[in-house]
Amino acid sequence: GSLIYTGIAPGVSWTAGSALSILLLGLILWAFEPIPFGMTSMVIMVLLVMLQTVNIDVMLSGFSSPAVFLVVAGVMLVQGVGQTPLIQRISYGLVYKLGTSLRRLFIGIFVLIQFLAFFIPTNSVRATLLLPLATRVVDSIGAE
Structure with missing residues (x-):
């Protein structure tokens, strides 16, 4: 120091x-x-x-800021969703509705991010939720 x-x-x-x-x-x-x-x-x-x-x-x-607890609770919720079949069901639903076109899936995930902004105010929690979702979507259509 x-x-x-x-x-x-x-x-x-x-x-x-x-x-x-x-x-x-x-x-x-x-x-x-x-x-x-x-x-x-x-x-x-x-x-x-x-x-x-x-x-x-x-x-x-x-540490006493409510924003800290908001982010921690959001990440805990996302980890819970990621460990259940719910994230897989959402990814299959996106592929079913949008098809296997990467362009349409990208637009769909982008719209989903904007939609989630109404319910999940922090960017870090949305990113934590959407990373496994996007990975599942890509895996389900067999893209790299």
Whole structure:
């Protein structure tokens, strides 16, 4: 952390410089993966508090956001759908209605994404749902 901090411009405040150096350290740890991702996150959070970059209340405030629970609950729901035959039924229904033309299937999946936006507000959850769906559709028509 201090090695990275010394390379930062001298006019940068301690808070900004330490935050930037911790960010760069985190990127290096995520890129080369010497420790697991979850452990890297814990190291970053501990460094942020120990180096007095942020207050512990500020650091933990993101965990109390309702958006975090929305995304976690949505991903859990999608994983449940992915482990049941429902995703297979939806993919077969798309192929049945749209045929085996890749162009029509692409347009159908695009329209489905827009339709799901009304019910699933987060992009990450929609992507998590549509990835196995699109994979099943491609597998069901035998395309690569």
